[in-house]
Amino acid sequence: MSARLPRSYLFVPGNRPERFEKAHAAGADAVILDLEDAVQPDEKPAARAAVQAAVSGGAAGGASNGAxxxxxxxxxxxxxxxxxxxxxxxxxHRGVAGIVLPKAETRGQIEGILAHAHPRLSVLPIVETARGFANLAELCAAPRVERIAFGTLDFQIDLGIDGDREELDLFRSQIVLSSRLAGIGAPVDGVSTTLTDMEQIEADARRGRRFGFGGKLCIHPKQIEAVHRAYAWSDAEQAWAIRVLAVVETSNGAAVAVDGKMVDMPVILKARRILAGA
Known part of the structure; x- marks a missing residue:
């Protein structure tokens, strides 16, 4: 598993090749060329050809896992x-870092993708159906799966759920738990549908982060900065972590407190995680 997985994945329609480079330049950690929802049925073959040409010629843009x-x-x-x-x-094509699999439901789907794939290809399964959720452990344990994405919009439709907040709390927590048990990366949260309310986008991303998610799907370049802010440690959090570790270093094993709160091992581990992520 990569030491640093993307915080943001930006979708760009596969039938708009003129936008591929712009998507890469927008600053997302990873770019997803989309052949599914963004492309009308009669345009699917042309979109596939455009994406194939881009990844063959190195014009697809984007960065994933350092590639x-x-x-x-x-x-x-x-x-x-x-x-x-x-x-x-x-x-x-080695220009394809990974395949994003919509409505992922079984390990067999993933193994079928990998049967003729280049050896470094990864798969990002999107859980967006009841069956996919029921098979979380199977999906998380599948080969070359570094993390799971949560397709919140389609998931709501499949289960007849109306709402993206407490209505999905159970499912978000279970996806995080299953990912941790499988030893894969923190999962990727679903999209925010607003394109103009940056405060809402950041709030959505911060909420996902509090649940244990490690990134978010984006549908417009305007969303990227807000998502990155949400997944960055603040100056205050970093300063707190520095104080904690400084106190621990000089404590000689004695019990210590920072800001009036006891510093025990979970606090120390959190401080180390903050500074490592910064």
């Missing part, structure tokens, strides 16, 4: 007529 010049691709679902062609066209 500059590569991009992720969200293919069409395995239950669609486009899925097999998407996989055949893309998984052998």
């Amino acid at each position: 500059s010049g590569s991009a992720w691709v969200r293919v069409n679902g395995s239950d669609t007529s486009w899925f097999n062609d998407d996989i055949a066209a893309l998984v052998e």
Whole structure:
């Protein structure tokens, strides 16, 4: 698993190749060339060809897991007529850092993607159905899965849920728990639908972070900065961590307190995590 996984994944329509480089320049940690929701059915073959040309020629942009010049691709679902062609066209290209699998539900779907893939290809399964959620442990343990994404919008539709906050608390917590038990990275939270309310986007991202998520899907470049702010440790948090570790270093094993609160091992570990992430 990579030491630092992306905080932000920016979707760009696969049928808009003129936007690929712009998406990369927008500052997202990873770019996802989208063949699924962003592309109308009659444009699917042309979009696939555009994405294939981009990843073959190194023009896809994006960065993932330190691989500059590569991009992720969200293919069409395995239950669609486009899925097999998407996989055949893309998984052998090293310009594809990973496949984003919508409506992921089984380990077999992931193994099918990897059957003819280049050896460094990763898979990012999106859990957005009841069956996918029921098979979380299976998905988290599948080969070359570094983390799970939560497709909150489709998940709400599949389960008849109306709301993205406390209505999904149980499911968010379980995705984080299953990821931790499998030893994979912190999961990726779903999109915020607003494109103009930066405070709301940041609040959404911070809420996901409090649940234990490690990143967020983005549908517009304007969302990236707010997401990155949410997943950055503040100056105050870093200053607190420095104080904690400084006190511990000079304590000679004695019990100590910072800001009136006892410093025990969980506090020390949190302080180390803050400074490592900063």
